[in-house]
Amino acid sequence: MRSEDTTRPGAPAGHRWTWRTVLLAFAVAYGTYAAARWLGAGEGAAHANAGHVVDLERALGLDVEGPVQRAFDAPAAVWILNHLYMAAQFLVVPAALLLVRHASVPAFRRLRDVLLLTWVLATPVNAFFPVAPPRMAGIGVTDTITASGSSALTSGLSTALYNPLAAVPSLHVAFAFTVGIAIVMTFRSRVLRTIGALWGPVITLAVVATGNHYVVDAVAGVALAACSYGLLRLPAPRPALGRLAARPSLPAAATLVRAGTAVGAAWAAVPLVPHGGSGHRTTTGH
Numbered sequence: 001m002r003s004e005d006t007t008r009p010g011a012p013a014g015h016r017w018t019w020r021t022v023l024l025a026f027a028v029a030y031g032t033y034a035a036a037r038w039l040g041a042g043e044g045a046a047h048a049n050a051g052h053v054v055d056l057e058r059a060l061g062l063d064v065e066g067p068v069q070r071a072f073d074a075p076a077a078v079w080i081l082n083h084l085y086m087a088a089q090f091l092v093v094p095a096a097l098l099l100v101r102h103a104s105v106p107a108f109r110r111l112r113d114v115l116l117l118t119w120v121l122a123t124p125v126n127a128f129f130p131v132a133p134p135r136m137a138g139i140g141v142t143d144t145i146t147a148s149g150s151s152a153l154t155s156g157l158s159t160a161l162y163n164p165l166a167a168v169p170s171l172h173v174a175f176a177f178t179v180g181i182a183i184v185m186t187f188r189s190r191v192l193r194t195i196g197a198l199w200g201p202v203i204t205l206a207v208v209a210t211g212n213h214y215v216v217d218a219v220a221g222v223a224l225a226a227c228s229y230g231l232l233r234l235p236a237p238r239p240a241l242g243r244l245a246a247r248p249s250l251p252a253a254a255t256l257v258r259a260g261t262a263v264g265a266a267w268a269a270v271p272l273v274p275h276g277g278s279g280h281r282t283t284t285g286h
Helices: 019-039 043-060 065-071 075-103 105-128 156-161 171-186 190-209 215-233 242-246 252-268
Strands: 004-006 016-018
Touching (some): 019 105, 043 215, 105 171
16 A cells, blocks of 8 residues: 555645645644534534424424434343443544555545545534534433443543544544545445445434434434535646746645635634523633
């Protein structure tokens, strides 16, 4: 396996994505995601927003989190779904990137860029529209991961590694469908293609059954991943005449990360209306 990835043949050395660059990009995306909980609205707003989500689901007939959890309330099913949820981001996404990179460099670039852009676009939503997950919303849904002893999502270590108030959109679901589609499109193996086709729906079931996401979160995650893919398919703008025309363009992902930053600034300017509140946004963290 080669140690570097160029955006196009003949790209200047300064515009190559080495493995170090890829790891740094994901580390920055993760750090921004983790910091979002301290930069936006606080836990009170997250619980109020969860009320909005629950009201929306009830109006649409999608409030099935409790029934789904009860349908899979068997020790073996709970164990499997808990571990699928915990492995999806930290094990499966890196493994899929390595696997796809080994099979097809263009497919790897698409997967890498969609994952990064989806993460960037989700960050301002997490910061300025925090939502408490079903297990924290007081709607009768259990935290199956903590209750079963598989892990403790409420521990200090766990909450230091992830944002518990970032329910909308579900990055678990967004990444799962992105990875699954990449595997289906990259490999000819019937086994791998079947796993890829099932991975998104299975993780959607896992995030709902474990009490970590609403159905609306999953829909939002799929929509955000599709939006990221569509943005990356847009043709690059033509450079201006003269000196700018001679400058090589940056990789699509780098350009869209800047766009994501602009999106974050725009979200910051939008007032958040708490559930039944007065219409101003608080800025204290959890």
